[in-house]
Amino acid sequence: MPIKAWSGKSRPGFSFLNTNMTTSPERNKISYLVRLIDDRDEFVRIRVRDKLVEIGEDAIPFLEIVARTESPALKSKALQIIQSILPKKIQAQFGQLAGNSTKKYQDLEAGVILLAKFGYPDEDMDYISQVLDQLAAEALNQVKIN
Structure with missing residues (x-):
């Protein structure tokens, strides 16, 4: 109905x-x-x-x-x-993230994406994830060089 x-x-x-x-x-x-x-x-x-x-x-x-x-x-x-x-929704997601903290580096990226959702709710979160992956790869290369 x-x-x-x-x-x-x-x-x-x-x-x-x-x-x-x-x-x-x-x-x-x-x-x-x-x-x-x-x-x-x-x-x-x-x-x-x-x-x-x-x-x-x-x-x-x-x-x-x-x-x-x-x-x-x-x-x-x-x-x-x-x-x-939205802030209440993101707060709940942070609570879930903190409660399920097993893989620290993946949790760090998820936390950054949640922060981005709060500050920039209209941005493409997949793009932000790609940029974070690119930054991590560049940082890893810098660590290997030094």
Whole structure:
């Protein structure tokens, strides 16, 4: 059963939420929260933002769709919420990395890539990995020469 699109006139343009996803309470909750990110009531907007940040990574696809398809004001609000979620996601990934620390050098590269995701979220992480590999090869050559 698809998620129903908002039928009220105060929330036009949310037809993207009427997708063929499998229905789940969490997805319904996220879609309804996303519809309220531009609510007239500031209290509601703040609570919605906080709840979406709390939900975290699962809310990002919904917010990315809004950021691509809606008005500049909605785009700005959606991107702000995404930017609030990303540090928490990266923090969790750092925790996993620290907990699974077995190969120190691979973990170092993974840590650098996580830092890059935090500081430069739009950059290509595969390219950064390639540059790190190239730098490591050059450093190894320098060590062998000396």
